[in-house]
Amino acid sequence: MxxxxxxxxxxxxxxxxxxxxxxxxxxxxxxxxxxxxxxxxxxxxxxxxxxxxxxxxxxxxxxxxxxxxxxxxxxxxxxxxxxxxxxxxxxxxxxxxxxxxxxxxxxxxxxxxxxxxxxxxxxNQQRRHDAGLVATRRLVEKHIGPLGILTSDFCLGWHESPFMLGMANPLLLDMAIHTFDAARFLSRADPVAVYCDGFNPSWSWFSGDASAVAIFEMTGGLRYIYQGSWCSQGLDTAWEAQWRAVGPQGTVIWDGQTAPEGEIVAEPGVFPATKSRIAAELESDMPTWLAGSLRDFLHALDTGATPMTECHDNIKSLSMVLGALESAATGRRVAIEL
Ligand SMILES: NC(=O)c1ccc[n+]([C@@H]2O[C@H](COP(=O)([O-])OP(=O)(O)OC[C@H]3O[C@@H](n4cnc5c(N)ncnc54)[C@H](O)[C@@H]3O)[C@@H](O)[C@H]2O)c1
CATH class of the missing domain: 3.40.50.720 (NAD(P)-binding Rossmann-like Domain)
Structure with a gap:
């Protein structure tokens, strides 16, 4: 060929x-x-x-x-x-x-x-090709049911990008798109509204806001809660963040690195519930990182298929970043319009 x-x-x-x-x-x-x-x-x-x-x-x-x-x-x-x-x-x-x-x-x-x-x-959102993220979505969909609560923690002490030091919103503008896009991938939900508080801890070496907390209302009533920082040192999370996904049948957690695990309840609504453990294997032979993105792109060119991060989809992840920035600037909840 x-x-x-x-x-x-x-x-x-x-x-x-x-x-x-x-x-x-x-x-x-x-x-x-x-x-x-x-x-x-x-x-x-x-x-x-x-x-x-x-x-x-x-x-x-x-x-x-x-x-x-x-x-x-x-x-x-x-x-x-x-x-x-x-x-x-x-x-x-x-x-x-x-x-x-x-x-x-x-x-x-x-x-x-x-x-x-x-x-x-x-x-390109190459984190969608992370075997752990893919396994987490599979575990959620097989055992947990439609999510009502989704949380992610992203905490790193980042020093390597000098151009970010003077940016007004280095975390939300540069990095949060990966985590927000992963939230949409995990939940299959899209943003409806956001309230975001951006701030800069006293010890931060960035001049702009290097930390943020955001509550997204998503389709289906899901609340996605984001907590992130570029100036959090010690006990770093993975670049893929740490996740907790909660639905009617139980909870799945993923540390952003290894295989996700969870607990499902035998009889929902009973306390204390009888729970059983669930776990997922990571696929070892899937193309990850840029190889996964390139495979999707070439497949789309070969077949006319729509890749999952085609612009009509990705504009929704971008709207989460821009909505969070507007909310942080105005101090108000912002309705997200595409
Ligand atoms: N997906 C990821 O994980 C990931 C990781 C790092 C960077 N990125 C993204 O990749 C992009 C590039 O980041 P980088 O770290 O390489 O930045 P960089 O500053 O090192 O390189 C960007 C280059 O673009 C050039 N450029 C600017 N305007 C141009 C134009 N109109 N035409 C041609 N070239 C132009 C600049 O001269 C520069 O050489 C950014 O959007 C960044 O967010 C993504």
Missing amino acids: KKRRALIAGAGHWSRAWGRELQNCDRVEIAGWVDIRPGAAEDAVQQLGLQNVHTDTNLDRAIAIAKPDFAVNATVPSAHCDVSIQALEAGLPVVSEKPMAESMEQARAMVATSERTGNLLMI
Whole structure:
């Protein structure tokens, strides 16, 4: 089968992870790499030891010369909207990094462009391919029933991204999208409203709010409670967060790393209830991380199937971030509109 030609936009830190993933995929060849910083694309190509890759600082020119079949948008968030729309208009399906956009207006324009051009826009949420998260959803759906309560804790002492130190909302803007998207994946529920309190503990090394607590009302009456911090040191949670999912038949917990476990009750409503333990095995052979996202994207190109993080879906996860930011800024509960 002819290899699909990829063009990568953005040649920073994370785009190179995409570069390596594409390099390791025998169904794809990297045809072009673009970055507005002169020399950055050449540096990435050289670092990965790639041959015959057109490098450029101009996306339109690179598309014309490299003749890609699809684009990977790993530019900074402020460029996601323009770069994705430009590639879609040029006839290319796009897989873009999170966050999809910086505002709902931008995200709606991206969805509209995807619809009008007929080209796929998928957002990368590689944590959906975590074997533990997948096993947790399976355990919930098999034993627990529709969730009424879902909580997640995300606590790390993060020092590695200098650009975040001056951001107004480093946690909610950069990281929370992963956890919010996982909450939607686990519950199959969508956001209705949010109340969020963003704050910065006295010892924080960030200038913006590095901590937040949010209560989301979700479809079906579910309450999803998020607690997160970038400046919590000691007893770190996993990057995938720690979870508790409660439904009519019992509870499932997942530590974000190992296999989830739970307890189901024999007779709901009786105290003390007779409980039995449930556990799940992790699938060992599923493609995880970027390999899972790339598999979904290529499968969609091959078959026309809609990948789970296609833009019409992912805009709902983005709306949780933007709704939480609005609530934190205004101190009010915010209704979430798509
Ligand atoms: N999915 C994940 O787990 C994960 C992890 C890290 C980063 N990311 C996301 O990946 C994206 C890139 O992050 P990063 O850490 O590589 O940032 P970075 O700052 O290291 O690199 C971004 C690059 O984009 C380039 N750029 C900016 N505007 C451009 C444009 N219009 N056209 C072409 N290039 C442009 C910049 O010059 C820079 O080289 C961000 O959206 C980030 O949130 C996702």
